[in-house]
Amino acid sequence: MPYTIEHRVHPKYLEVHVKAEIVPGKELKEAKERWSRIADLCKSTSRNLVLAYIDLKGQHSTYSQFSLVDAAANMGWSPDYKLSVVVKNQDRFNHLSFTETVMNNLGYEMKLFLKRKEAKKWLLS
Numbered sequence: 001m002p003y004t005i006e007h008r009v010h011p012k013y014l015e016v017h018v019k020a021e022i023v024p025g026k027e028l029k030e031a032k033e034r035w036s037r038i039a040d041l042c043k044s045t046s047r048n049l050v051l052a053y054i055d056l057k058g059q060h061s062t063y064s065q066f067s068l069v070d071a072a073a074n075m076g077w078s079p080d081y082k083l084s085v086v087v088k089n090q091d092r093f094n095h096l097s098f099t100e101t102v103m104n105n106l107g108y109e110m111k112l113f114l115k116r117k118e119a120k121k122w123l124l125s
Helices: 027-045 062-070 090-105 116-124
Strands: 004-009 014-021 049-057 082-087 109-113
Touching: 004 027, 014 027, 027 049, 027 062, 049 090, 049 116, 062 090, 082 090, 082 116, 090 109, 109 116
Parallel strands: 014 049, 049 082, 082 109
Antiparallel strands: 004 014
């Protein structure tokens, strides 16, 4: 399924809006494409702080979530990036909590939020 990534460059951070439908069997490949594109945007805009709004339909398997994080360095993701993710609801937050845990355990800095204001405050702290 095609996905969209819209971005806006702010003085201190990069803001991205991601919309996608997770397609079983293609979820890992497409997630890698999305996060590689965001890593490219970080490089091209010289930003290491990312405020991401994620709107996904469907869910990644636990294996897919772990594999995505495990491959982060190969996608251009750097440990000096700080990722603040805003999700739409508590169910999505709960589902992505595993990704947050794995990211942080592997040396990346990521935090999930339900509200933009809190996400931006953490990102810029």
